[in-house]
Amino acid sequence: MSRVVKLAVIPGDGIGPEVIAEAEKVLDAATAASGIRFDKTHFSLGAGRFLETGDTLTDADLVSIAAHDAILLGAVGGVPGDPRLKDANIERGLLLRLRFELDHYVNLRPSKLYPGVPGPLAEPGDIDFVVVREGTEGPYVGNGGSIRRGTPHEVANETSVNTAFGVERVVRYAFDLAERRGKKVTLVHKTNVLVHAGGIWKRIVDAVSAEHPDVAVDYLHVDAATIFLVTNPGRFDVIVTDNLFGDILTDLAGAVTGGIGLAASGNINPDGAFPSMFEPVHGSAPDIAGQQKADPTAAILSTALLLDHLGLHGESLAVTRAVEADIADRGSASRTTAQIGDDIVARLRA
Amino acid sequence: MSRVVKLAVIPGDGIGPEVIAEAEKVLDAATAASGIRFDKTHFSLGAGRFLETGDTLTDADLVSIAAHDAILLGAVGGVPGDPRLKDANIERGLLLRLRFELDHYVNLRPSKLYPGVPGPLAEPGDIDFVVVREGTEGPYVGNGGSIRRGTPHEVANETSVNTAFGVERVVRYAFDLAERRGKKVTLVHKTNVLVHAGGIWKRIVDAVSAEHPDVAVDYLHVDAATIFLVTNPGRFDVIVTDNLFGDILTDLAGAVTGGIGLAASGNINPDGAFPSMFEPVHGSAPDIAGQQKADPTAAILSTALLLDHLGLHGESLAVTRAVEADIADRGSASRTTAQIGDDIVARLRA
Ligand SMILES: CC(C)[C@H](C(=O)O)[C@@H](O)C(=O)O
Numbered sequence A, B: 001m002s003r004v005v006k007l008a009v010i011p012g013d014g015i016g017p018e019v020i021a022e023a024e025k026v027l028d029a030a031t032a033a034s035g036i037r038f039d040k041t042h043f044s045l046g047a048g049r050f051l052e053t054g055d056t057l058t059d060a061d062l063v064s065i066a067a068h069d070a071i072l073l074g075a076v077g078g079v080p081g082d083p084r085l086k087d088a089n090i091e092r093g094l095l096l097r098l099r100f101e102l103d104h105y106v107n108l109r110p111s112k113l114y115p116g117v118p119g120p121l122a123e124p125g126d127i128d129f130v131v132v133r134e135g136t137e138g139p140y141v142g143n144g145g146s147i148r149r150g151t152p153h154e155v156a157n158e159t160s161v162n163t164a165f166g167v168e169r170v171v172r173y174a175f176d177l178a179e180r181r182g183k184k185v186t187l188v189h190k191t192n193v194l195v196h197a198g199g200i201w202k203r204i205v206d207a208v209s210a211e212h213p214d215v216a217v218d219y220l221h222v223d224a225a226t227i228f229l230v231t232n233p234g235r236f237d238v239i240v241t242d243n244l245f246g247d248i249l250t251d252l253a254g255a256v257t258g259g260i261g262l263a264a265s266g267n268i269n270p271d272g273a274f275p276s277m278f279e280p281v282h283g284s285a286p287d288i289a290g291q292q293k294a295d296p297t298a299a300i301l302s303t304a305l306l307l308d309h310l311g312l313h314g315e316s317l318a319v320t321r322a323v324e325a326d327i328a329d330r331g332s333a334s335r336t337t338a339q340i341g342d343d344i345v346a347r348l349r350a
C-alpha cells in the first residue's frame, strides 16, 4: 500500500522548530515500512512572522492550511513583554483562529504517568486519563468588550457561549472514548455558580449518558477537580469539560504527570471536514530556544495522536512504545533535543 | 476594656454546626482575658432551613445579619443529588447572595503549609502565600441565560462583568497586603484569551503597581499558575485574581497545603460598611456529618482571621499559635471534632 498524506507543518516560535524537527524524523521513521509518505508543507507562522510582515494568519494561509490532511504545530508566541508584540495577539489570532476556523471541537489531551518519570506528587498512584476539552466555544469565543476603557468607570465584559450543538458533539465523543477505555466519564464544570453555562452541560451529559448505560458518570466542580488531580488522579478515566476549564485542568494534569514537556494534544475535527491539528501542550519557551535543551517528547507523542487519527494505529502504537522505552531508560545524563529524537528513531527502526 | 461584638453565626448544614461549635469555644477562650464579649445570634440557614420552610435567605434574614459586627459561617449545602433540593441553589441564593449584598469584595484565603502536616507534594518547600480573590463580580455575577432551553438549538450564555471600580479596590488591597508581607504580587488571569476581562485586570495592576515601587509584580496565566502551585508554590506571596480563578486556585492551594480541612477564609468588606464573614473553605461534607469526624481547624483558623479583622491582633495571633502547636503535636491517634477544639482551647488557656 502506498499513501500520501498532505501534512501542514507549523514549527512556530522559540523551541517549536527544534521539537518539530524531531517529530518529523519520528513520523517518517514510523511510517517508512508501511509505504506512507508525508508530503509536507512548512508554514512560517507565529511571532517571528508577525515581526517580519505584520501578519498573524492571513486568509490565504488559512485556505492553504485547510487543504491539507493534517497539521503538526510546534509552539507559537514571542518573548513575553516584547514591546513589538504589544498589539499582537498570536494566541487568539493564530492558534485559536486555527482551532475555531477548522472546527477543532475536540481538544484531546491524554495524561499518563510513565514509569520512571519523576513528578511532584509523593504518591501519584496510577495516572492514565484523557481530558476531552471542548475547543470551539465557551469562554474562548472572544465575545466581549469594554466601555469607558481606561477610565474609573470602565466595564469589561466577556461572555461564555455554549450551544447544545457544540456541547452535545463533544460529550458524545467523550462517551464513545470512554466505551473504549475505562468506561467512566467525569463532567467538570461549576454548575452551582455558572448556572446557565453549567446547566446546558449537565443536562446534555445526563441525556447522552442514558444512551451509555455501561459508562459510569460523575460530576465535579472545577475547584474540587483540581484537588482530586493532586490527591487521587487515579480516579479519572475520561474528563469532559469546557474550553477554559479544560485549559486549566490539562496544564495541572501535565504537571502531576511529570511536566508539560511530555504532554501531547490533538485539536480534532472528528467529522473530517477540516484537517485536525496536533501539538505539544507546552509553549514556545523562548528562554531556552535554539539551545537544543527542549524535550521533544511531547511533540513526538503528538505525532502518535496524529497517526492514530489517520487510522495508522499500528504506527501510532509503535511511536508510543518507543517513547515509553526511551523514558524508562532515561538516566541522569542530559541529551540534546536531537539526541532524544534520534534515540526514539533508533528504537523505532530496531 | 470591655467591648461587645455582635456576631452573627450561621452554622449551616452537614459538618457546619460541629466545626462552628468548636470555633465558638475558641473565640470565647481567646477573648476571655481581654474583656471582649461576643453577643451571638444564631441563624438557621442552609439546605436544612430550605427543606423546612422553602426559604434560602429572606430579605428579613439579610437585614438582621447585616446589623451585626461580623459573621461566622460553617458550611452550607445539602446531600448532593437530593431530589428535594433540585430547584434550590443554596450556593447562589445564600452564600453568594451574602457575599454580594454585603459587598465582600475581598475574599482572603491564606495558604500555609504547617510543619507536621502531610500533603500530596513530594517536595513542597516553604509554602506561605495569600490569595486575594475578588468576591463581587467577574464570572460570578449570574448575568446569563439561555434560549431554546432543552432543544437541540439551545444557546446558553454566561457573562463575566469586570469594573474598574471593582478591580481597582481589590488590587489596592492586594498591594497593601504585599507591603506588609513578602512584597510580591502575582496577578493570575488569562489575558491572552479573555482579552477584555483580562485587559482591565492587567491595566489596573500595572497602574496600582506604579504606586508601589518596592513591591515586585508578575503575571501568570491561570493554567501556568496551577503548574507552579504544584511544582514551586514557594514562589508566591500575594496572588490577586478574579472570583472564578480565585475559587479554583484556592482549592488547589488547600490541597497542596495538606487539605482543605485546614484552609480558612474571610469574605471581607474592608470599608466596614457591612459586616465581614469568615468561613472555612471546605464544604458541608454531608457524608461525615454528625459523626464528630470533621476537623474544626479551618473553622478555628477562620476565627483568627475574624479577630484580626476586628483589630484584635494579639488574640488572633494566640489562636494561630495554638492551632500551630496543636498541628505540630498531632500524633496518629484520631480525635473527635470536639476533642480537637478542646485541645486548642486548652492551649489558649495555658
Ligand atoms: C496559548 C493559549 C491560547 C492556549 C489555550 O489557552 O488554549 C494554551 O494554553 C493551550 O492550552 O493550548
Ligand SMILES: CC(C)[C@H](C(=O)O)[C@@H](O)C(=O)O
Pocket: A192, A193, A223, B091, B092, B095, B096, B247, B281
Ligand atoms: C460553594 C461555592 C459557591 C463557593 C464558591 O465557588 O465561591 C465555594 O466553592 C468557595 O470557594 O467558597
